[in-house]
Amino acid sequence: MTVLALLLAVLAGGGAGWLLARRGKAIEVAPGVGPHLLPEPALDWLRRSHSALGVWIAELDPQEDGPRAERIVDSDRLSSGQIIAVDRRLEVARDFEQSGAERLEAGTLVFHAASGVAAALLLPDNVDARRLLLVENDLRRLLDGVRRRPQLIELAQATTQEASLESAGSVGLRLAYQLERTLDGHVVVVAFENALDIAGEGEEPVPRVRVIGVSGRGDRRLLDTILPVESSELAKVAIGAMESCVMEGDPLGSVVADRRQRPGAVLVAPIKAGD
Numbered sequence: 557m558t559v560l561a562l563l564l565a566v567l568a569g570g571g572a573g574w575l576l577a578r579r580g581k582a583i584e585v586a587p588g589v590g591p592h593l594l595p596e597p598a599l600d601w602l603r604r605s606h607s608a609l610g611v612w613i614a615e616l617d618p619q620e621d622g623p624r625a626e627r628i629v630d631s632d633r634l635s636s637g638q639i640i641a642v643d644r645r646l647e648v649a650r651d652f653e654q655s656g657a658e659r660l661e662a663g664t665l666v667f668h669a670a671s672g673v674a675a676a677l678l679l680p681d682n683v684d685a686r687r688l689l690l691v692e693n694d695l696r697r698l699l700d701g702v703r704r705r706p707q708l709i710e711l712a713q714a715t716t717q718e719a720s721l722e723s724a725g726s727v728g729l730r731l732a733y734q735l736e737r738t739l740d741g742h743v744v745v746v747a748f749e750n751a752l753d754i755a756g757e758g759e760e761p762v763p764r765v766r767v768i769g770v771s772g773r774g775d776r777r778l779l780d781t782i783l784p785v786e787s788s789e790l791a792k793v794a795i796g797a798m799e800s801c802v803m804e805g806d807p808l809g810s811v812v813a814d815r816r817q818r819p820g821a822v823l824v825a826p827i828k829a830g831d
Contacts, residue, residue, distance in 0.1 A: 599628045602677070602698065606691055609633055609663055609678040613702055614646045616672040623647070634678075638662040642678055650674035657688060664688075668695040671773055675699045704733075704772040725780070728769025731827075736771035744778060744808070745769030748794040765791040784809045793824045800825040 603611040610629030655668040667676035675698045677691055728745040735743045749764045765783045770776050783791035788809030792798040803822050
């Protein structure tokens with residue numbers, strides 16, 4: 557069997573690929589965002605355009621040992637204690653997905669957070685209140701770019717290989733990325749793997765549903781996770797035990813214990829091979 561045929565078997569696995577799309581108050585997709593520019597020079601451009609004292613990014617990367625942070629500050633106008641105070645406040649905003657504006661000793665901190673990533677600008681105290689809306693919009697776009705950065709890196713690495721060697725994972729990532737822009741929501745793509753192909757010698761074939769794609773707004777810890785068929789509605793739809801549906805709650809079967817659930821409807825639907 558050729559590599560291409562194997563790929564189709566993984567994606568089809570009995571005739572279908574599957575997706576999960578969650579709609580809610582998602583961050584607006586900004587077509588002008590260029591995550592390949594981050595962290596420089598885009599961060600400093602953003603800081604200077606708003607005459608800000610500093611710009612911060614704090615994120616949790618499941619593939620790293622711990623949290624990661626980037627910042628560009630005006631060290632002549634900020635003390636080390638003031639910088640640390642912003643660092644700690646942004647960590648809280650990241651962990652609890654908080655957004656807003658707060659008055660700190662050093663100035664007004666405007667921040668926005670979602671899906672384990674937070675971005676902030678520290679503005680002087682004399683900032684015009686009418687400018688805050690522009691700052692908030694730019695932070696949303698920055699956040700969108702930061703969250704897409706790992707995805708774009710993975711896609712770029714995938715495209716360096718020959719098309720005939722493309723993996724199910726690279727296809728799933730591209731599909732999740734495109735569906736996110738179309739549906740304006742969180743997207744998870746899973747594949748029903750052919751039980752006969754993955755069963756070892758002497759083992760009984762068991763259906764298996766694997767997460768092969770997560771959009772920029774989703775939780776990247778889900779990638780390559782095997783969904784429990786007995787408790788995951790998404791897995792049940794994938795193997796044909798359930799019809800496509802719209803539901804509330806977690807259709808993934810709580811495979812990531814501390815994953816936060818946002819309120820909103822969840823669409824679970826098949827994508828037939830060849831559609």
